């Protein structure tokens with residue numbers, strides 16, 4: 001029997017497939033480990049392929065490294081094409097990759113840095129750079145992966161946001177993180193929440209659930225390991241909503257304690 005010229009490239013993929021962006025370290029790497037433990041084949045996406053391969057090795061035999069820079073349209077398109085030819089399916093997309101700043105000096109405290117990036121004095125280049133990754137990157141990756149997700153029987157999209165982006169919480173003068181609410185990182189997560197709701201509204205009728213989660217203050221590179229929670233705790237809510245059944249909600253923002261107001 002003749003072999004279809006492209007068929008040999010395609011592995012018959014019966015297992016569910018999850019893609020985690022920025023999975024080479026931190027919360028993303030832990031989410032990848034947890035999804036593999038739940039029986040998924042996990043695409044460990046990383047800007048740097050070698051780092052992705054090292055992380056995929058840590059996750060185990062059900063992980064595959066994927067080069068993916070969420071700010072680079074060519075990289076995103078190539079990643080989507082690779083998933084289609086290599087696995088032929090995508091069930092869960094976890095938009096985890098993010099940056100907190102591009103300009104914080106290592107000797108600067110978070111308080112000092114936040115004074116230099118207030119609405120009155122922040123460089124627009126800094127705002128654009130952080131939003132490029134945390135907001136537009138999520139939209140671009142989601143758009144590229146949607147054709148595959150739409151073919152999945154019950155696709156899920158999880159956007160890793162942060163409680164510091166909640167407008168409702170920050171409007172309350174008693175909110176402890178209010179003093180660091182600003183146009184760069186915190187507002188990028190507010191905008192990500194808006195994208196989450198927009199995606200949930202559009203994709204709900206198709207059965208694709210889209211939710212945002214807040215990991216909590218987790219010990220990772222993002223905050224120079226100043227966080228108080230472990231990566232296992234930080235990954236938990238993202239994994240829970242990635243595994244929601246047909247009766248689960250869409251268009252929510254939550255952490256392990258429950259719903260967070262937008």
Ligand code: NAI
Nearest residue numbers: 022026027069070096097098160162216217218220221222
């Ligand atoms: P991290 O800095 O260890 O991980 C971020 C990951 O994103 C890294 O793997 C990094 O390489 C990747 N990344 C950055 N820019 C990228 C790009 N252009 N393309 C692809 N990948 C890129 O930080 P952490 O804490 O693990 O962050 C994971 C998520 O959790 C982020 O969305 C962050 O905003 C969120 N979060 C973290 C909190 C914390 O306390 N650590 C609190 C609230 C939210």
